[in-house]
Amino acid sequence: MVSPSSWLSRYQSxxxxxxWHELRQLGGRVxxxxxxxxxxxVCDEMARRARHNIELIVDRLSNDGYRFHANNDDQTPMQxxxxxxxxxxxxxxxxxxxxxxVPMTLMSWIRIVGDVWLVGTHPHWPTSASADPLVIEVERTGYPPESSMRAWLERRTDVPGTSDLFELPLAPDRFHKENTSGGSPYGIVLPDxxxxGSFTWDTPMPFVSYLNWVFSNGGFPWPSGDDAQWDVRYRLVKDLLPL
Incomplete structure (x- = not known):
């Protein structure tokens, strides 16, 4: 393996x-x-780049007249x-x-990025909420871990064989984001x-891989069935940084 002292400089170059391959190959030895x-x-640098991307996307959407709102009938405004x-x-x-x-990438996200909620409605793309907009909420009260943890702990007590792994919920799934019935929240597996970390959505994948996929689509990775999506995406992805 290449000396770990070069990871950050190589990542930046x-x-x-x-x-990321070398870090993942180490597993817990990291x-x-x-x-x-x-x-x-390296994880901190990833988080700084992610925050740069989020700030660009939010600024561009705001300039477009995008309304950030909750995934409810009232479309309550959201930060x-x-x-x-x-x-x-x-x-x-x-x-x-x-x-x-706890995965290093998640710890970096908490300390450097914060919470992001891109669910909303674009004036030129009314089906934007159908494109699985990026949501990662760790602190915001919309997804407190306590209730989920209580249910998990109860299952561990009452149901033999319940996994020792806990999925920390970070976002509603893509159906709930567009205010329709859906499945379980997206989350990250703990302990790790x-x-x-392992990010669970439709299928488990590394957290950074998920973020790269989302940012490569301007924060809206799922096809919404509206051609307007591609014009908006083209403008949103400009100058976004790969993680």
Whole structure:
């Protein structure tokens, strides 16, 4: 393996896929002292790039007259991006204490990115909510972990064989985003000692891979059936950074 001391510089120079491959190959060993600090620096850089992308997308949508709103009949206005608050570090510490190991990418997201909610309606693309707009909510009260955790703990007690793994909910699924009946929330599996976490949506995939797919489509990765999507997407993806 290439020296871990070069991970960040290689990541910044464009060797992102290779660096993520090396980090994932380590599995839980990435927590060992010789790897952990440099691995966390890579995850922090990923989060800074993700925040750059989110701020660009939100700014462009706002300039278009996009209405960010809840996935309910009233279309309650929502704040699209909530940067990390003073409580973010406390919440990250709570997750770490509760689950022992939390993916480094999720910890970086909590500390650097914050919460994002792109569900809404575009004036020139009325079916935008059908395109599975990006939502990652870790702190916002829309998806508190306590109720989900209580149900999980009860299942572990009452149902023999219940998995020790917990899926921390981070977003409604694509059907609920457009205010229709759907499935389980998207989330990330805990505990996990790896650098990058397993993101569960239609199918499990690495969290960073999911984010790259979403950003490559301007934050709206699912085809909505409206040709207007592609014009909006073309403008949204400009200057977005790969993770």
């Amino acid at each position: 464009g060797q992102r896929k290779q660096v 927590r060992e002292p010789e790897f952990a600090q440099e691995a966390q620096l 699209a991006h909530i940067p990390p608050t003073p409580a973010s570090a406390t919440y990250a510490d709570w997750l770490q204490q509760r689950f022992d190991t 000692s790896c650098a990058d």
